[in-house]
Amino acid sequence: MHPIVTQTLPNGLTVILAERHAAPVASFWIWYRVGSRNESPGLTGISHWVEHMLFKGTKTHPHGDFDRMIQREGGNFNGMTWIDWTAFYTTLPADRIDLALRIEADRMQNALFDPEEVERERSVIIAEREGNENKPAYMLREQVQAAAYLNHPYGHMVIGWKEDLRRITRDDLYAHYRTFYTPNNAVAVAVGDFRAEGMADRIEALFADIPAGPEPPSVRVTEPPPRAERHVVLHGPGGAHHLLIAFQSVPAHDPDFFALSVLTAVLDGARGLPIFGGGGLGRAARLHRALVNTGLALSVHASLAATLDPYLYTLYATVQPDQDRQVVVQRMLDELDRLRDEPVGEEELARAIKGTRAMFAYQSENVSNQAMGLGFASLVTDLHWLDTYQERLAAVTPDDIQRVARRLFRPENRVIGWYVAA
Amino acid sequence: MLPSSDTIITGQLSNGLRIWVYENFESQTVLVNGYAFGGYINEGPDEQALADVVAIMLRRGTEQRDYDALNDAVESVGAFFGFEAGRHSLGFKTYSLAEDFDLVLGLLAESLISPAFPEKELEKVRSRRLTQLDERKHSTRSMAAIAFNQQIYPPGHPYRVDIDAEIESVRRVQREDLMRFYRTKVSPQGGIVVVVGAIRAEEAIARMDQILGKWQHPHARPDTNIPPRPELTERKEVRVRIRGKSQSDIVLGWPGIHRAHPDYDAILVCNTLLGRFGLGGRLGARIREEMGLAYYAYSTFNATRGAGTWHIDAGVNPNDVARAVAAMREEVARIVNEPVSAEELADVQRYLTGSLPLQLETNSGLASYLLAMAWYELGLDYLQTYDARIRGVTQEDVWRVARTYLHPDRYALAVAGPDPKEA
Numbered sequence: 001m002h003p004i005v006t007q008t009l010p011n012g013l014t015v016i017l018a019e020r021h022a023a024p025v026a027s028f029w030i031w032y033r034v035g036s037r038n039e040s041p042g043l044t045g046i047s048h049w050v051e052h053m054l055f056k057g058t059k060t061h062p063h064g065d066f067d068r069m070i071q072r073e074g075g076n077f078n079g080m081t082w083i084d085w086t087a088f089y090t091t092l093p094a095d096r097i098d099l100a101l102r103i104e105a106d107r108m109q110n111a112l113f114d115p116e117e118v119e120r121e122r123s124v125i126i127a128e129r130e131g132n133e134n135k136p137a138y139m140l141r142e143q144v145q146a147a148a149y150l151n152h153p154y155g156h157m158v159i160g161w162k163e164d165l166r167r168i169t170r171d172d173l174y175a176h177y178r179t180f181y182t183p184n185n186a187v188a189v190a191v192g193d194f195r196a197e198g199m200a201d202r203i204e205a206l207f208a209d210i211p212a213g214p215e216p217p218s219v220r221v222t223e224p225p226p227r228a229e230r231h232v233v234l235h236g237p238g239g240a241h242h243l244l245i246a247f248q249s250v251p252a253h254d255p256d257f258f259a260l261s262v263l264t265a266v267l268d269g270a271r272g273l274p275i276f277g278g279g280g281l282g283r284a285a286r287l288h289r290a291l292v293n294t295g296l297a298l299s300v301h302a303s304l305a306a307t308l309d310p311y312l313y314t315l316y317a318t319v320q321p322d323q324d325r326q327v328v329v330q331r332m333l334d335e336l337d338r339l340r341d342e343p344v345g346e347e348e349l350a351r352a353i354k355g356t357r358a359m360f361a362y363q364s365e366n367v368s369n370q371a372m373g374l375g376f377a378s379l380v381t382d383l384h385w386l387d388t389y390q391e392r393l394a395a396v397t398p399d400d401i402q403r404v405a406r407r408l409f410r411p412e413n414r415v416i417g418w419y420v421a422a
Numbered sequence: 423m424l425p426s427s428d429t430i431i432t433g434q435l436s437n438g439l440r441i442w443v444y445e446n447f448e449s450q451t452v453l454v455n456g457y458a459f460g461g462y463i464n465e466g467p468d469e470q471a472l473a474d475v476v477a478i479m480l481r482r483g484t485e486q487r488d489y490d491a492l493n494d495a496v497e498s499v500g501a502f503f504g505f506e507a508g509r510h511s512l513g514f515k516t517y518s519l520a521e522d523f524d525l526v527l528g529l530l531a532e533s534l535i536s537p538a539f540p541e542k543e544l545e546k547v548r549s550r551r552l553t554q555l556d557e558r559k560h561s562t563r564s565m566a567a568i569a570f571n572q573q574i575y576p577p578g579h580p581y582r583v584d585i586d587a588e589i590e591s592v593r594r595v596q597r598e599d600l601m602r603f604y605r606t607k608v609s610p611q612g613g614i615v616v617v618v619g620a621i622r623a624e625e626a627i628a629r630m631d632q633i634l635g636k637w638q639h640p641h642a643r644p645d646t647n648i649p650p651r652p653e654l655t656e657r658k659e660v661r662v663r664i665r666g667k668s669q670s671d672i673v674l675g676w677p678g679i680h681r682a683h684p685d686y687d688a689i690l691v692c693n694t695l696l697g698r699f700g701l702g703g704r705l706g707a708r709i710r711e712e713m714g715l716a717y718y719a720y721s722t723f724n725a726t727r728g729a730g731t732w733h734i735d736a737g738v739n740p741n742d743v744a745r746a747v748a749a750m751r752e753e754v755a756r757i758v759n760e761p762v763s764a765e766e767l768a769d770v771q772r773y774l775t776g777s778l779p780l781q782l783e784t785n786s787g788l789a790s791y792l793l794a795m796a797w798y799e800l801g802l803d804y805l806q807t808y809d810a811r812i813r814g815v816t817q818e819d820v821w822r823v824a825r826t827y828l829h830p831d832r833y834a835l836a837v838a839g840p841d842p843k844e845a
Contacts, residue, residue, distance in 0.1 A: 022448035022449075022783075023779060024779050068699065068700040071699055071700055071773040072769045072773060073773075074773055074777040074779075074780070076780055096776075119714070120713075123714035123715065124716070124717055125717070127669065127737065127738060129668075130669040131717055133668035133669070134669050134737075236666055237664070240554075269497060282497060283489075284493035284494045285497070293546075295546055298550050318557075320553050321556075351497060351498050351500075355497060355499075357500065358499065358500025358518065358522075365449050365785060
């Protein structure tokens with residue numbers, strides 16, 4: 001394994017490089033410390049919209065043909081906006097990776113935000129949102145998230161409220177871009193079949209002259225401690241009910257994060273790096289046995305995401321329409337009580353650790369995922385957290401799991417949400 | 423280096439399953455992916471989804487172990503094994519750390535050799551499937567795809583999907599039906615299994631033969647006929663109303679080709695140009711970038727042993743359906759009536775050839791190529807000749823396949839979504 005090289009340019013850009021010579025490919029990512037977490041009321045969805053605009057043209061490439069430029073060289077690309085960060089990546093045959101560096105350096109400083117393009121993208125994003133609205137799971141998530149937070153911007157979805165999407169202006173977008181998409185608020189990551197020294201030189205040559213911006217405003221909001229259990233019920237068309245139970249969780253840097261990660265594997269199976277959350281495969285795990293094998297639910301998942309601030313730890317189930325909904329909720333809560341009241345056995349712990357090792361091995365087979373892991377970890381905590389992730393999981397004890405279960409799974413810390421199909 | 427006849431080791435297991443192995447010691451894992459003969463085309467007229475239920479039930483218990491015990495065994499090492507029915511195949515798959523290869527292969531073989539098809543599990547599978555089918559009726563994307571499929575494949579065609587017939591069949595299906603289908607319609611003989619990852623080829627073949635080679639279905643006679651290619655002789659349009667939604671889904675398309683058809687490479691290039699390159703090719707450039715109507719607008723062609731479809735998909739506001747369909751037809755007319763530019767063609771050729779190493783980076787990427795090469799009989803050197811074949815596609819070839827398979831006025835159109843007045 002080749003070492004990981006990190007450095008910081010004088011303008012504040014952090015650079016992380018890792019040589020990987022298994023295949024003749026390379027992946028280049030730019031991560032910005034901005035996401036829906038940094039949005040104010042009235043401007044929800046603005047970070048995601050800026051991400052879209054960064055494909056729309058710069059002074060040097062006014063028609064925004066980055067997608068075609070990259071694909072012409074055989075590359076894949078995308079942008080993604082999440083609650084804590086925004087990332088752009090390009091994966092190319094290794095001998096052509098310089099193109100990705102040039103594009104990212106260009107759009108870090110020269111994006112145009114042409115007013116006509118802004119208007120066209122407004123309707124594209126509203127269409128993206130309307131596609132989400134077609135899905136009951138999305139509609140439920142949006143309502144539960146809003147109910148879970150009294151004050152913190154984690155209470156709105158990354159795509160934003162439609163009312164805000166109709167009103168955000170070109171100048172709002174440009175101001176957001178100028179505030180957050182600066183080298184001092186960014187991390188560059190390259191992983192693949194290159195020499196680190198040469199790559200470091202090219203990154204410096206292309207990025208070092210981009211002027212640093214003022215320190216971006218920090219998120220001042222701290223969510224007050226939850227004091228009331230909340231219930232959300234939506235009604236809509238569908239063939240199954242959807243249940244989402246959400247608890248305010250712990251952030252990535254919290255020492256209890258690793259115990260919560262093992263707890264999640266016990267509930268729902270092992271998983272790789274918890275970047276966006278999402279379920280595991282765990283058909284042998286407790287939730288599946290308690291709810292799916294008994295016929296109470298069609299599917300069930302626990303979701304943990306590593307985040308900057310306390311985000312939501314969620315349990316999600318789809319439920320047959322003839323099922324007694326209260327029984328399903330109670331069965332789920334019983335499983336959480338059991339985690340609090342009884343120590344987890346050695347065999348379940350061992351399965352969680354081994355399963356995580358396997359998931360990391362599957363995930364690390366391509367350079368894009370490796371670069372994603374490095375960038376993600378450096379944004380939400382640090383690289384040491386990533387390096388020691390599996391060790392720290394292995395050090396979790398049954399007591400730790402009981403402690404974190406007691407800490408999280410309290411009635412006043414939860415929202416119970418139903419999408420009731422009719 | 424691309425996998426080729428020099429590096430793909432081939433053999434045959436004692437049950438007639440052909441095996442291809444590709445060593446990849448850059449990874450720590452081993453992936454097994456295979457197709458036995460079987461699949462939907464073997465279902466009787468009232469047996470829609472039987473192949474699917476068989477595939478699901480194969481994973482639900484053996485004569486030695488129940489469902490929980492199988493799950494315990496595979497998850498104790500963070501591995502996976504499972505089955506999936508296709509049009510002509512029963513697909514099977516495992517992945518694990520290399521150290522757990524024998525364990526997970528053993529579970530796969532046990533499930534194939536001595537499945538129990540337990541009654542108790544069948545009831546759960548039935549109930550779950552019926553609810554899923556009901557959910558699908560509320561999905562604009564699924565219903566547009568199904569309605570489109572029904573415009574292309576006439577009643578009685580083995581590739582036709584019929585959700586109501588499926589519901590009836592799932593309600594009726596009994597354990598005996600599963601056992602009969604599995605014993606008489608699923609066969610490893612002539613099928614293919616691919617092994618990719620951190621294992622020596624010789625060892626992989628020996629272990630596979632020892633463990634999976636015991637899976638024999640000597641009395642099975644799966645249907646290996648290729649269904650006829652459907653004809654579309656007139657414009658067909660259907661609208662499926664789904665209440666309570668914000669967006670409508672559109673599918674517009676035509677019958678396509680089978681995978682081994684000589685036009686495959688030209689269609690691959692033409693389709694990439696029409697609806698993939700960049701953010702959805704010409705269609706994405708027009709419908710998303712210029713008109714701002716959709717978040718997704720692209721084209722796809724699928725080709726299996728028999729003829730698949732070639733179609734355009736988009737999700738738009740219910741009030742924009744007519745504009746989006748008009749734009750799709752204009753783009754189809756353009757590619758049918760005018761040759762593509764040399765520059766556009768070159769861009770797409772560079773993309774398709776240049777991106778191959780990215781697709782072959784992982785064991786799963788390698789395995790899916792190898793499996794297609796073996797199953798569709800494309801040859802061991804398919805990847806070696808890929809570059810030359812794609813670069814050999816001419817402007818005339820692209821124009822010819824567009825004229826042959828696409829038509830701006832004669833097409834099948836399915837729209838699923840709310841009444842515009844409701845949205």
